Amino acid sequence: xxxxxxxxxxxxxxxxxxxxxxxxxxxxxxxxxxxxxxxxxxxxxxxxxxxxxxxxxxxxxxxxxxxxxxxxxxxxxxxxxxxxxxxxxxxxxxxxxxxxxxxxxxxxxxx
Amino acid sequence: xxxxxxxxxxxxxxxxxxxxxxxxxxxxxxxxxxxxxxxxxxxxxxxxxxxxxxxxxxxxxxxxxxxxxxxxxxxxxxxxxxxxxxxxxxxxxxxxxxxxxxxxxxxxxxxx
Numbered sequence: 001x002x003x004x005x006x007x008x009x010x011x012x013x014x015x016x017x018x019x020x021x022x023x024x025x026x027x028x029x030x031x032x033x034x035x036x037x038x039x040x041x042x043x044x045x046x047x048x049x050x051x052x053x054x055x056x057x058x059x060x061x062x063x064x065x066x067x068x069x070x071x072x073x074x075x076x077x078x079x080x081x082x083x084x085x086x087x088x089x090x091x092x093x094x095x096x097x098x099x100x101x102x103x104x105x106x107x108x109x110x111x
Numbered sequence: 112x113x114x115x116x117x118x119x120x121x122x123x124x125x126x127x128x129x130x131x132x133x134x135x136x137x138x139x140x141x142x143x144x145x146x147x148x149x150x151x152x153x154x155x156x157x158x159x160x161x162x163x164x165x166x167x168x169x170x171x172x173x174x175x176x177x178x179x180x181x182x183x184x185x186x187x188x189x190x191x192x193x194x195x196x197x198x199x200x201x202x203x204x205x206x207x208x209x210x211x212x213x214x215x216x217x218x219x220x221x222x223x
Contacts, residue, residue: 031209033211035213040215041215042200042213042214042215042216043155043200043202043213044213045210045211045212048209048210050209056209058210059212090154090155092155097142097143097162098160099145099157099160100145100157100202100211101157102147102154102155102156102157103154104153104154105153105154
């Protein structure tokens with residue numbers, strides 16, 4: 001099994017550009033999460049989903065949108081990228097009360 | 112609001128030592144707690160998951176304990192090795208939500 005796959009792995013954007021990060025899981029997990037990791041601040045939850053067609057805000061949702069049209073995919077969108085969104089983005093998924101499984105991350109730089 | 116703290120932020124020990132990493136949380140209404148390892152520039156690897164009804168979990172040289180009433184979890188690493196060098200993160204799942212709150216991690220270095 002591939003587990004949790006994030007696409008792309010690296011990306012450089014200019015301020016104001018838009019992009020979508022894709023997270024795909026093949027474990028039939030209900031819950032999916034998007035986090036960002038910044039130096040000295042640990043992982044912070046951006047948005048999450050408790051099932052297909054549902055999304056909810058986490059701790060730091062401003063400037064991001066998400067969609068979960070299919071159970072296996074969770075998309076994170078940046079409509080107008082800002083330098084403050086330079087970060088490493090991680091996707092995770094889990095089933096019921098079981099451990100979260102993480103992808104390898106997307107390193108995003110916004111100039 | 113759940114807050115998670117990990118102390119110390121960094122730790123350096125000689126090979127072979129037994130060591131304890133700490134994770135504290137402010138809201139004792141949790142449904143589970145997960146410990147992760149993160150190597151530089153890499154993703155998170157799950158080490159142990161403790162459900163709210165459990166007191167401890169063990170995997171090899173690792174043992175994690177949970178004391179909800181005091182808002183604490185500890186990760187015990189026996190006979191540390193240079194390969195254990197990494198950042199260790201705890202994540203707390205709070206009851207009534209589906210969210211996890213992470214600590215900022217403990218950066219461990221085991222010296223050969």
